[in-house]
Amino acid sequence: MRTLLRFIQKYSDLLLFLLLEIIAVILIVQSSHYQRSKLINFNRQLTGYVYSKVDGAREYLSLKEVNQQLANENLELRNKLDLISNELDTALVFSELRGEQRYFFVPSRVVKNSVYDQYNYMTLNKGKKDGVFRDMGVISDRGLVGIVLESSANFATVIPIINRNFRLSAKIKSNNYAGILQWEGPSPRSAVLSEIPFHVSFAEGDTILTSGFSSIFPEGIKVGVIESFSLERGNFYDIKVSLFTEFQSLYHVNVIRNYRQEEQLNLENLYP
Amino acid sequence: MYIITRNIFRFAVVVLFQVLVMDNVMINGYMIPYVYLLFILLMPFETPRWLQLLAGFGLGLTIDLFSHTLGMHTAATVLAAFARSYMLDLLAPRDGYDPDSFPRIHYFGFYWFLKYTLVIVFIHHLALFYLEVFQLKEFLSTLLRVILSTLLSASTIVLSQYFVFRK
Numbered sequence: 001m002r003t004l005l006r007f008i009q010k011y012s013d014l015l016l017f018l019l020l021e022i023i024a025v026i027l028i029v030q031s032s033h034y035q036r037s038k039l040i041n042f043n044r045q046l047t048g049y050v051y052s053k054v055d056g057a058r059e060y061l062s063l064k065e066v067n068q069q070l071a072n073e074n075l076e077l078r079n080k081l082d083l084i085s086n087e088l089d090t091a092l093v094f095s096e097l098r099g100e101q102r103y104f105f106v107p108s109r110v111v112k113n114s115v116y117d118q119y120n121y122m123t124l125n126k127g128k129k130d131g132v133f134r135d136m137g138v139i140s141d142r143g144l145v146g147i148v149l150e151s152s153a154n155f156a157t158v159i160p161i162i163n164r165n166f167r168l169s170a171k172i173k174s175n176n177y178a179g180i181l182q183w184e185g186p187s188p189r190s191a192v193l194s195e196i197p198f199h200v201s202f203a204e205g206d207t208i209l210t211s212g213f214s215s216i217f218p219e220g221i222k223v224g225v226i227e228s229f230s231l232e233r234g235n236f237y238d239i240k241v242s243l244f245t246e247f248q249s250l251y252h253v254n255v256i257r258n259y260r261q262e263e264q265l266n267l268e269n270l271y272p
Numbered sequence: 273m274y275i276i277t278r279n280i281f282r283f284a285v286v287v288l289f290q291v292l293v294m295d296n297v298m299i300n301g302y303m304i305p306y307v308y309l310l311f312i313l314l315m316p317f318e319t320p321r322w323l324q325l326l327a328g329f330g331l332g333l334t335i336d337l338f339s340h341t342l343g344m345h346t347a348a349t350v351l352a353a354f355a356r357s358y359m360l361d362l363l364a365p366r367d368g369y370d371p372d373s374f375p376r377i378h379y380f381g382f383y384w385f386l387k388y389t390l391v392i393v394f395i396h397h398l399a400l401f402y403l404e405v406f407q408l409k410e411f412l413s414t415l416l417r418v419i420l421s422t423l424l425s426a427s428t429i430v431l432s433q434y435f436v437f438r439k
Contacts (some may be wrong), residue, residue, distance in 0.1 A: 013321040013354075020329045020350045028403060067324030159378075 080211040103218055106130055106255040109260075111155070114248050115188045120162045122146070126255060127154040135216060137256040143222035143244035144168075144210060145253050156255070162188045162247055168225050169214055173207040175200060181208070181223065181241070188247045190227060198231055208241050215261040275316055283331065286311045291338040294428075303421050305428040308335055309396055312353050313389060314376065318367045321357050322367065328353025338356045348400035355395045363388055389429050394422045 008015065090219045105184050108130075112123035123266030126132045128151050138145040140157050147168070159166055170181040170193055179195040193208060212219025227242040258264075290308040311331055315324060332349030336342055359376065363384060373379040375388065397418045405414050 013325065013357075016322050016325050017350065017354045020325055021347055024329075024332070024343045024350060027346065029343075157327035 013018055102260055104257040106132055108253055110250050110253060113250060118164055118185050120160055122160055124156045124158060127151045127156050129153050131257055132156045132255050138253050139221055140250060140253050145245050147216055160247060161191050165187040169211040169212040170208050171175050172202050173209050174202055178211040178213060189243055191241050191243055193241050194236060196237040196239060199234050215222045215258055215264045283311055287334050290335060303424055305425045307428050309352060309393055310429055312356060313392060316374060322351045324356060325350060344400060344403045347403055348396045352392050352396035353398045356392055359388060359391055386430060389426045393426045397422045
């Protein structure tokens with residue numbers, strides 16, 4: 001026993017060396033595929049942090065170059081845009097697939113707009129020549145704008161959401177309950193959704209979409225988000241909706257033409 | 273105490289330098305200068321052997337974690353740490369090492385340090401490269417890689433003595 005202890009004492013360093021080497025060799029040889037992948041995964045978390053920092057620095061150093069590239073690309077796109085913008089303004093996008101296609105968008109520009117009246121109207125630079133007729137929907141890239149009231153050969157007047165005569169069916173995205181969207185002034189940034197019954201649950205920040213119940217708009221065009229709501233009128237909520245479309249700065253809009261609108265209206269009018 | 277913190281700091285610097293800089297330096301596609309051995313080389317003379325071994329183990333394992341080569345650097349570095357104490361005995365001056373000195377060019381001169389570095393690095397690379405291929409089929413080509421890499425690593429380490437770890 002004593003000789004063994006003395007032996008261990010004498011060769012303790014050698015034994016430690018052998019032990020460590022054995023551990024290392026076991027690590028090399030024995031680590032199964034599973035353990036290896038586990039360990040590599042752990043490594044990734046550990047070392048990934050370090051490497052991501054370095055990568056961040058590298059990215060930061062190349063920012064100038066990237067910026068330059070983007071600026072060049074921007075310039076190029078701007079030039080191309082300028083080349084085609086004149087044509088775009090007047091182009092009538094005509095589709096051969098009229099039979100298949102249900103909705104057709106006519107790009108158009110707002111040429112006159114009022115925002116701060118109680119009965120606001122706007123005028124578009126597309127009319128009957130371009131296929132814009134009354135009761136067509138108008139949207140912007142942000143969301144709902146309004147409905148075409150009347151059109152002449154080259155122009156159309158639109159009754160936007162921010163007009164006291166505006167009425168449209170709209171729904172809450174989270175639960176599909178539909179109500180009537182209208183405007184009671186005076187701010188061009190918000191409208192009112194009414195006739196949502198009191199038992200429906202929703203929250204501030206929920207999105208309001210078009211319901212698609214009318215033949216004017218397809219379903220799911222964005223209208224706005226719920227800003228606040230109250231139950232003052234008894235069984236129905238009054239929901240204040242913050243509108244997505246900014247009417248003060250509205251410029252490019254699309255008129256929606258529904259190829260099946262006529263068919264749908266004719267059918268619905270059979271049984272008044 | 274000062275020596276301990278200094279060595280811990282050096283450990284971190286050496287690992288980061290190896291992983292972030294040197295592992296991106298690939299000469300001829302397969303020669304990487306392994307400068308992290310500097311930590312083993314520069315440990316004070318009076319470091320106990322078991323501590324040298326454990327330090328080698330820790331260093332190798334850390335490098336392994338970063339390079340996804342489980343155990344290879346560990347085995348090679350433990351071997352290098354083990355060889356170091358014998359190498360120092362072999363290279364010792366007649367009256368032993370001065371307690372205030374460190375294993376550096378600054379104290380023992382260029383040739384002493386070059387010999388010391390070359391041997392330790394060669395042992396380390398020999399173990400590392402053969403463990404990496406894990407067969408004797410390509411014995412000669414691996415040996416060539418060992419020798420070339422040893423020259424590369426050793427010259428980098430010696431150069432570092434003039435620029436970074438001067439004292």
